[in-house]
Amino acid sequence: MFLGNKSKSKKPATNPAGTPAATPKSSKAAAKKKAKARAAEAKKAQSVLWYDAITESGVCVLGGGKYSVMLRLSDINYQLATDDRQRELLERYARFFNLFSMGQQLQVTIVNRRLERDTLLGKVLFPEPLHGDAVSVYRSDHNKLVRSMIGESRYSIVAEKYLTLTVSGESLDEALAVLNPLVEQVTNQMWTLLECRAHRVDGPGRIELLRELTRGCYAAGFDYAGMARSGATTRDELAPQAVEFPTRSELVLAGDEGDIWCQTLVLRDYPSWMSDQLFRRLSEVQTDLVISFHISPIDRSESRDLVMRRKAELDMERTDRRRKLVKANMDPEEDLPESLKRSLAEVKDLMHDLDDNDQRLYTTTLVVMVQASSAEELKDRVTKVRQAAKTESCDLAVMKFFQEQGFNTALPLGESFLPVHRTLTSAAVAVMVPFTSQEILDDQGLFYGTNAATGNPIIADRRRTRNGNAFVLGTSGSGKSHFSKWEIAEVLIGRPNDEVIIIDPEHEYRPLADAFDATVVDVHAGSSQVINPFDIVLNTREGDPVRLKAESLLSMLRVLLGGGRGLSAAQESILDRSITTLYHRYLDDQNQPVPTLRSLHGELLLQAEPEAAAIATALEMYATGTFSGFAQQTNVDVSNRFIYYDIAKLGDHMKTFGMMVVLDQVWNRVMSNFGRGIRTWLYVDEFHLMFTNPHALATFLSIYKRARKYGLLPTGITQNVEELLAVPEARLMLSNCDCLFLLGQKKTDADELAVLLGLSDDQIRAFTSVEAGYGLLSFGATTLPFNARKEQSPRGPLLTLLDTTFDDRS
Ligand SMILES: Nc1ncnc2c1ncn2[C@@H]1O[C@H](COP(=O)(O)OP(=O)(O)O)[C@@H](O)[C@H]1O
Ligand SMILES: [Mg+2]
Known part of the structure; x- marks a missing residue:
């Protein structure tokens, strides 16, 4: 029997499946009749949804003068936290409830969703074209590695967490006057007390979530403008095709892709001592379910x-x-x-x-809705869910006759329709923490490995974070280069528009550069591959390009000519004048070649001051002499999307200057990429070398600070954590960077990092005494242990490439 009436009318509705096939004269008329019947059915099915409207801004009008908004909560690391930290979090969570006053209601909802392995793989595998291209072998090896890392289990469970807030009001406006400031307070408190990010979900977002639960339909957003035009409502959108109650304790929705069998269970007998593990236990049952915990404060x-x-x-x-x-x-x-x-x-x-103890009382109701695709599956799942609850001494009872109420109580609408309540104190309410462990599953992310705590993949998008700046830290052999090369390969294969630049002091990335057709620039004073420090990008939005270029050239020349002492004011003025003259001459006549150190030398000789002649003499060795490797026009293709600067052969004498010239080239490229709307990924291995000289440090810092604005994603890689932490600027960079990949560390470094970053003992364990490829990563506000270990026997071409260094090869 299909029905779906809020008034519980027992009037039988037509069952389309049970109607004998009609044989009307006109098939058109039959189709019309069928459509009409379907429409009537749909209307009835709609009545299974107990709300009136959902506005575009996300307010659900519940009827009876009640209005709700929904916030999506980021998870926090509760399960992995220390005992002390857990206790503190519970206390803070209990304090959070003090925000609410009589008449306001909260609903904490956990939606456990099984992600099919294929859906996950679809996010991280590269499509393999029918006809192979140059990187085909690496692409298919990449896909093989990803498959083996994600593992064989058919599903992954991801738990989404929501908080729905309900208030009463005479009108929507009146309710909003309370709801808006309340949402703001909740968002602030969630962050300051728990470091949990709460984001208000708009109308399309709420519909997206509800549609999955009412129709089993996964689709993005909802078109409010289209709805206004057609006269349809959000209830039309969310209604299943039909609704049936096959027994007193089951509800079946005719979903888009088959029946959805639902059963709602309610926590009837609370144990006297409630554990904080109930939600985690329920989440461990690998099944689709919705847990809703309704909380209404009682006046003191x-x-x-x-x-x-x-x-x-x-x-x-x-x-x-x-x-x-x-x-x-x-x-x-x-x-x-x-x-x-x-x-x-x-x-x-x-x-x-x-x-x-400053506790308050709350009326609470806890329901669990299990969904399945058949009666048998439902029975099986419900048994498992009830067993899981039993292990925490909780009895989840099946609600006979109340399935429709239960269904609406489980949905994140903001109201409990069940007559089952339990009064709890703030502390007891807080014990039902919805938080477990964090996951990163960004929509457009790259694949970094699996979450070592949950086994789910880590799909992260550095572009999403505040600045996108990253560090990869770990002892020698902990897998830093391997990890970085993997990310580079992901970018090169998976983001065809992005560009990659590597600065490598140890030939480590050379095989990767060769395999992916990088422009290889061998940077040293005697190299045949020349990069010209005078190269200039004219169309920047940073102000007068000649002025800026003159400044950066002066800082390079200070290093080259001034040694430790720097240059005198007179020397600086002469150099500045000469450089500016050269550029103006170049800009006046487009046929002129770009100036070089050699032309600077010539220009200095033309100046009247004896001081100028002295500088010219000092510059001679770099302009025409032994170290003239930077004195000519750039002769390598720096417009390639992958550029590899090998700075291993830069002698000590030229090291800082050479690095500054390279950074200057990089910045030129970043600016011109930015102008073309292209993102640049920069990798600097043995990153601590940047800190050996204050001039190099200043150059790098200025790039680092401007990175975000110019679409640059810089990554510093180093094993010398101690050295890095000794430099105040580096500490600052480290504590401000949004992406941190900590591979195996020495104990002393680990302790210091833990202090700097505020890590728990469990988090520290994730990157001490671990095998190569394991560690802890921090992505914006999310920190989790990762496993990036790849095992393959025999090794495929990509893995071979990740683990080959230049020296192995030669
Ligand atoms: N994710 C990983 N999976 C499997 N083996 C790895 C992984 N990372 C590193 N290794 C192994 O450890 C060795 C050292 O890694 P490497 O990246 O060169 O370390 P680092 O750059 O930190 O010195 C590699 O050659 C490889 O054999
Ligand atoms: Mg390395």
């Missing part, structure tokens, strides 16, 4: 009254029992029933909590 004075009344009841019962016991010649204290003794003790504790 009413709370007291309530407890007093309960106490009075119990006292009366005790007196009564005692009398009976005395009559029966039994001990009036000892022989009281255990349950009564327990209740008396509980009520005493409760009085104490309310008076002295």
Whole structure:
């Protein structure tokens, strides 16, 4: 029987499946009739949804003067936190509930969704073209590696967390006047108390989520403009095709891709000692389910009254029992029933909590809705869910006759329709923490490995974070280069528009550069591959390009000519004048070649001051002499999308200068890429070398600070954590960077990093005494242990490439 009526009318509706196939004369008429029947069915099915409207801004009008908004909560690391930290989080979470006053309602909802392995793989595998191209072998090897890392299990469970807030009001406007500031407070408190990000979900977002639960339809967003034009409502959008109650305790929705069998369970008997593991246990049942916990604050004075009344009841019962016991010649204290003794003790504790511990009381209801695609599957899943609850001494009862109420209570609408309540204190409410462990599953992310705590893949998008700047830190052999090369390969294969630049002091990335057709620039004073420090990008939005270029050239020349002492004011002025003259000459006549150190040398010789002649002499060795490797026009193709600067052969004498010239080239490229709307990924291995000289450090810092604005994603890679942490600027960069990949560390470094970054013992364990490829990553506000280990036997071409260094090869 299909019905879907809020008024519980038992009037049987037509069952389209049961209707005998009609054989009308006109098939058109039949189609019309069918359509009409379907429309009627749909209308009835709509009534299974107990709300009136959802506005585009995300307010759900529940009827009866109630309005709700929904926030999506980021997870926080609760399961992995230390015991102390867990206790602190529970206390803070309990404090959070003090925000709410009488008449306001909260609903915490956890939507456990099984992600099909294929769906996950679809996000991270590269499509393999029919006809191979130059990188085909690496692409298919990449896909093989990803498959093996994600593992064989068919599903991954991801738990999404929501908070729905409900208030009463005479009108939508009146409700909003309360809801808007409340949402702001909740968002602030969630962050300051728990470091949980709460984001208000708009209308299309709420519909997206509800549609999955009511129709089993995964589709993005909702077209409000289209709805206005067609006259349809959000209820039309969310209604299943039909609704049926096959038994008193089951609800079947005819979804887009088959039936959805639903059963709602309610937590009836709370154990006297509730554990904080119930939600985690339920999440471990690998199944689709929705957990909703409804919480309504009770006024303080009413709370007291309530407890007093309960106490009075119990006292009366005790007196009564005692009398009976005395009559029966039994001990009036000892022989009281255990349950009564327990209740008396509980009520005493409760009085104490309310008076002295700043606790409040809440009316709560906890429901779990299990969904499945058949009756058998539902039965099986419900059994598993109930068993899981049992392990935490919780009895989840099936609600007979109340499935429709249960369904609407489980949906994140913001209201409980069930007559089952339980009064709990703030502390007891807080024990039901919805938080477990964090996941990163960004929509357009790259694949970094799996979450070592949950086994789910880590799909992360550095572009999403505040600045996108990253560090890869770990001892020698911990897998830093391997990790970085993997990310580079992901970018090169998977983001065809992005560009990659590597600065490598140890030939480590050379095989990768060769395999992916990089422009290889061998940077040293005697190299035949020349990069010209005078190269200039003219169309920047940073101000006068000649002025800026002159400044950066001056800082390079300070290093080259001034040694440790720098240059005198007179020397700087002469150099500045000469450089500016050269550029203006170049800009006036487009046929002029770009200036070089050689032309600077010539220009200095033309100046009148004896000081100029002295500088010219000092410059001679770099302009025409032994170290003239930077004195000519750039002769390598720096417009390639992959550029590899090998700085291993830069002698000590030229090291800082050479690095500054390379950074200058990189910045030129970043600016011109930015102008073309292209993102640049920069990798600097042995990154601590940048800190050996204050001039190189200043150059790097200025790039680092401007990175975000110009679409640059810089990554510093180093094993010398101690050295890095000794430089205040580096510490600052480290504590401000949004992406941190910590591979295996020395104990001393780990301890210092833990202090700097505020990590828990469990988090520290994730990157100490671990095998190569394991570690802890931090992505914006999310920190989780990762496993990037790749095992393949025999090794395929990509893995071979990741683990080959130049020296292995030669
Ligand atoms: N994710 C990984 N999976 C499997 N083996 C790895 C992984 N990372 C590193 N290794 C192994 O450890 C060796 C050292 O890694 P490497 O990246 O060169 O370390 P680092 O750059 O930190 O010195 C590699 O040659 C490889 O054999
Ligand atoms: Mg390395």
